[in-house]
Amino acid sequence: MGGFGSWRRVSTPVIVGVALALGASASAQEPKPGGVLRVGLQGDFTTMDPHMSTSAEDRDLYYQLYSPLVGLDANLKIVPELAEAWEQPDPLTYVFRLRKGVKFHDGTDLTAEVVKWNFERMLNPATGSIRRSELGNVKSVDVLNPLTVRINLKEPDAVLLATLSDRAGMMVSRAAVEKHGKDFARNPVGTGPFQFVEWAKDDHLTVRRFPGYWKSGLPYLDEIVYKPIPDHSVKLTALRTGTLDLIDDLPPKDVTPLKGNAKLRVIETPGLGYRRIELNHTRPPFNLKALRQAVAWAINREAIHRAVFFGAGAPAQGPIPPRSWAYEPLPGYGTTPDLAKVKEKLAEGGQPNGFRFVLNVVNTPVAQKQAEIIQDNLKRAGIDMEIALLEVGAFDEKRRALQFDGAEGRWSGRVDPDGNMFAHLITGGANNWGKYANPRLDDLLRRARSAAQPGERKRLYAEALRIIIDDVPIVFLHHDAWTKAWDTRVQGYVEIPDGRMRFERVWLGR
Amino acid sequence: MLGYLLRRAGAMVPVIAVVSVVVFSLIHLTPGDPVNIMLREEADPATAATLRRQLGLDRPLPLQYAAWLGRAVQGELGRSIRTNQPVTDAIRQRVPVTLSLAAAALLVALAIGLPAGILAAVRRNSVVDVAATLVAISGVSLPSFWLAILLILVFSVTLGWLPPLGWVSPGRDLGAWVRSLVLPAVTLGVAIAAVVMRMTRASLLEVLELDYVRTARAKGLAERRIVLGHALRNALIPVVTVIGLQAGALLGGAVITETIFALPGVGRLLVDAIFQRDFPIVQGVVLVLALNFLIVNLLVDLTYAWLDPRIRYH
Numbered sequence: 001m002g003g004f005g006s007w008r009r010v011s012t013p014v015i016v017g018v019a020l021a022l023g024a025s026a027s028a029q030e031p032k033p034g035g036v037l038r039v040g041l042q043g044d045f046t047t048m049d050p051h052m053s054t055s056a057e058d059r060d061l062y063y064q065l066y067s068p069l070v071g072l073d074a075n076l077k078i079v080p081e082l083a084e085a086w087e088q089p090d091p092l093t094y095v096f097r098l099r100k101g102v103k104f105h106d107g108t109d110l111t112a113e114v115v116k117w118n119f120e121r122m123l124n125p126a127t128g129s130i131r132r133s134e135l136g137n138v139k140s141v142d143v144l145n146p147l148t149v150r151i152n153l154k155e156p157d158a159v160l161l162a163t164l165s166d167r168a169g170m171m172v173s174r175a176a177v178e179k180h181g182k183d184f185a186r187n188p189v190g191t192g193p194f195q196f197v198e199w200a201k202d203d204h205l206t207v208r209r210f211p212g213y214w215k216s217g218l219p220y221l222d223e224i225v226y227k228p229i230p231d232h233s234v235k236l237t238a239l240r241t242g243t244l245d246l247i248d249d250l251p252p253k254d255v256t257p258l259k260g261n262a263k264l265r266v267i268e269t270p271g272l273g274y275r276r277i278e279l280n281h282t283r284p285p286f287n288l289k290a291l292r293q294a295v296a297w298a299i300n301r302e303a304i305h306r307a308v309f310f311g312a313g314a315p316a317q318g319p320i321p322p323r324s325w326a327y328e329p330l331p332g333y334g335t336t337p338d339l340a341k342v343k344e345k346l347a348e349g350g351q352p353n354g355f356r357f358v359l360n361v362v363n364t365p366v367a368q369k370q371a372e373i374i375q376d377n378l379k380r381a382g383i384d385m386e387i388a389l390l391e392v393g394a395f396d397e398k399r400r401a402l403q404f405d406g407a408e409g410r411w412s413g414r415v416d417p418d419g420n421m422f423a424h425l426i427t428g429g430a431n432n433w434g435k436y437a438n439p440r441l442d443d444l445l446r447r448a449r450s451a452a453q454p455g456e457r458k459r460l461y462a463e464a465l466r467i468i469i470d471d472v473p474i475v476f477l478h479h480d481a482w483t484k485a486w487d488t489r490v491q492g493y494v495e496i497p498d499g500r501m502r503f504e505r506v507w508l509g510r
Numbered sequence: 511m512l513g514y515l516l517r518r519a520g521a522m523v524p525v526i527a528v529v530s531v532v533v534f535s536l537i538h539l540t541p542g543d544p545v546n547i548m549l550r551e552e553a554d555p556a557t558a559a560t561l562r563r564q565l566g567l568d569r570p571l572p573l574q575y576a577a578w579l580g581r582a583v584q585g586e587l588g589r590s591i592r593t594n595q596p597v598t599d600a601i602r603q604r605v606p607v608t609l610s611l612a613a614a615a616l617l618v619a620l621a622i623g624l625p626a627g628i629l630a631a632v633r634r635n636s637v638v639d640v641a642a643t644l645v646a647i648s649g650v651s652l653p654s655f656w657l658a659i660l661l662i663l664v665f666s667v668t669l670g671w672l673p674p675l676g677w678v679s680p681g682r683d684l685g686a687w688v689r690s691l692v693l694p695a696v697t698l699g700v701a702i703a704a705v706v707m708r709m710t711r712a713s714l715l716e717v718l719e720l721d722y723v724r725t726a727r728a729k730g731l732a733e734r735r736i737v738l739g740h741a742l743r744n745a746l747i748p749v750v751t752v753i754g755l756q757a758g759a760l761l762g763g764a765v766i767t768e769t770i771f772a773l774p775g776v777g778r779l780l781v782d783a784i785f786q787r788d789f790p791i792v793q794g795v796v797l798v799l800a801l802n803f804l805i806v807n808l809l810v811d812l813t814y815a816w817l818d819p820r821i822r823y824h
Contacts, residue, residue, distance in 0.1 A: 046548075046592055046593055047593060047594065052594075054548050054549050054550065125556075125560055126560075128557065128560045128561045128564050129557075130549065130557050132556075132557060133556070133557055182589075182594055183594075185593070185594045186593075186594070186595060200603060200774060201593065201595065201600065201603065201774060201779075202772075202774035202778055202779065202782075203676075203677050203772075203773075203774035204676075227675075227676065227772065228772065229675060229772040230769045230772070230778075231769055231770045231772070233659060234659075234662065234674060234675055234770055234771070234772065237662055237663075237666065237667055237674050237675075238674050238675055240667065241666055241667055241670070241674055243673060243674055243675065243676070391542070391785075392542070392547060392785065393540065393541055393542015393543070393547055393785075393787055394541040394542060396542060396543070396546050396547060396550075397541040397542055397543065397546075398541075400546065430555065
């Protein structure tokens with residue numbers, strides 16, 4: 001990501017080549033244009049305005065409607081999208097050169113002015129955009145010429161490019177926002193491969209091929225229809241009966257039986273996020289390091305991995321998934337329990353006969369099953385854990401009010417390791433629910449955030465991870481996989497490890 | 511008659527007012543804040559505060575209620591916190607689905623329940639009666655999610671006759687609309703059919719014991735004419751009451767059936783809104799539901815007079 005002063009550039013044909021090579025494992029045929037792809041989703045989208053979105057799942061739509069400034073490849077490397085090249089003349093400055101001739105679905109042009117306006121929209125407190133905190137380091141944006149923008153930072157920010165590959169980098173049409181105001185959320189206009197057609201909430205959302213898409217020849221599909229289907233077994237039935245072509249977010253228990261079906265393909269992508277237990281550091285028992293360690297060492301993550309997730313994904317020993325460049329195996333609590341160690345830690349924490357605590361759990365089947373396994377693991381180690389199953393609103397309220405010992409949680413994960421650690425572990429961080437505070441870790445995470453060279457960042461993260469696994473601010477449990485299943489006639493799908501669906505290269509065979 | 515209608519309509523106002531106050535209080539008493547639920551893990555306090563201010567959620571509750579009421583009497587129910595969609599649009603979009611489903615389910619219920627009830631009463635204690643009673647008891651006892659899945663497996667997966675899910679508007683494709691309603695309507699209708707059957711049977715048996723039926727028989731009228739022409743009409747009054755109550759409940763949306771068949775009805779809108787603490791949607795939907803219930807009740811009362819001309823309203 002570094003390389004001051006040199007334009008980073010990968011021409012479009014190279015990306016196409018990579019994508020085709022990946023798609024080729026599914027089929028060596030020529031892509032066939034046309035057809036309607038029917039996609040089954042667990043829940044409906046919330047808004048079509050990427051700057052206002054608060055739901056990770058919304059992104060499954062956004063990569064069709066919008067293009068981000070930069071993209072991700074299958075190895076999570078940053079690649080050009082709307083910005084065909086960028087440079088970082090100094091640690092506080094990014095200069096992006098925009099692609100020429102990019103049109104919004106309403107016919108307006110993507111210019112440096114529009115990009116500047118997009119950033120200012122997100123940064124303006126009156127917009128109420130959740131992107132504002134993601135772009136907290138952006139001081140100002142300047143237009144250098146009609147196709148070049150300069151982003152000025154308050155502090156060095158190694159995470160910015162990863163942030164711009166997501167919703168904060170998605171450019172919306174200024175003309176459309178000015179025309180529709182708040183209703184832009186239901187009348188979206190972007191530069192993506194598909195344009196919006198209609199949305200009947202909880203029934204379907206349709207997008208159609210945008211003929212003026214800047215990647216010529218793409219997309220292949222004529223139309224995509226998204227259908228939210230809350231019931232898993234019905235969603236599966238719809239796939240089996242050919243009512244749908246592709247479904248998302250399969251429950252782990254349903255994956256194995258599907259694998260034997262020759263008409264269907266199942267794909268499990270190791271995700272970037274994690275499941276965890278947040279610990280309340282402001283009161284006993286978990287204000288004591290030894291007792292936090294006792295819990296961490298007593299959990300059988302391998303059993304959770306097999307019984308709850310049926311072997312999809314990976315047991316977690318920390319916030320960084322094995323797929324990340326920052327990952328490294330560390331000494332510390334492992335995938336299977338170590339009861340001798342637990343005993344030692346209990347004695348060290350002054351509770352040789354074990355102790356009692358309550359785990360707050362949101363009442364979903366997966367979270368409940370996971371909690372029951374943990375309860376059993378801890379019982380064997382002499383720790384008595386009570387499970388409090390809560391509705392999501394009540395869970396949230398108690399967590400914010402620090403009315404918990406432990407709280408089961410899930411983080412969807414970010415491309416850059418910073419997104420999996422910083423706000424969760426830093427003193428006063430927005431996601432640091434248990435009020436953990438460790439100045440040494442704060443310092444490491446801050447330095448890693450602004451370090452320019454990946455080698456330097458990796459070293460800093462390795463040090464931070466050693467603290468995280470020893471001090472147990474949070475008990476990490478599992479890295480879930482993104483699971484999708486589709487009819488074998490769906491071709492050319494390129495799986496990006498952020499788990500989001502991108503359909504510009506997908507086509508229908510037969 | 512007109513005076514009666516006006517009085518009934520006038521009586522609806524305090525009922526609706528009480529419902530809206532109760533719903534407003536209950537949803538705000540429930541733990542959970544809409545902005546926090548919406549932002550979930552991404553919440554940073556500054557953004558949350560901005561959103562709360564924009565949505566007017568930082569004001570005292572009585573003021574929030576007054577503001578809502580002021581707009582509601584003008585037919586303006588606000589916008590969804592979650593999706594920013596106007597509440598009236600969201601409801602308008604769902605009503606055709608719920609109305610179709612309710613009508614189709616009642617049709618199924620009447621088509622099965624009435625003939626079965628009449629047969630069971632006329633052939634009291636016969637094999638037909640026992641069989642109809644058994645079917646009715648099973649109909650009431652079957653959980654709808656189980657029946658729905660079973661119907662999908664048989665009629666969509668195995669036979670491939672009907673779509674397993676989804677909603678098609680009648681304006682787009684009339685045939686597809688009917689096909690999309692069959693399975694959910696049967697799922698819902700079977701349980702109601704059982705209630706209708708039991709009620710018809712009991713009520714008809716009672717009427718068949720009355721003097722005027724004996725007189726009719728003495729006059730030598732055909733049994734068929736006696737049952738269908740004379741007795742049934744009187745026997746239907748309690749049946750209509752039951753159907754009215756069921757219709758009112760159906761208009762509130764059948765959440766389980768709507769969820770399984772992925773139908774975008776009122777029930778799903780309301781339940782999702784409750785989970786997300788989407789106050790404007792919850793208040794708007796409950797308001798409309800309460801109104802529906804009152805109107806259905808009024809229609810039921812008017813039907814009594816049509817069935818039994820001795821009943822008069824003043």
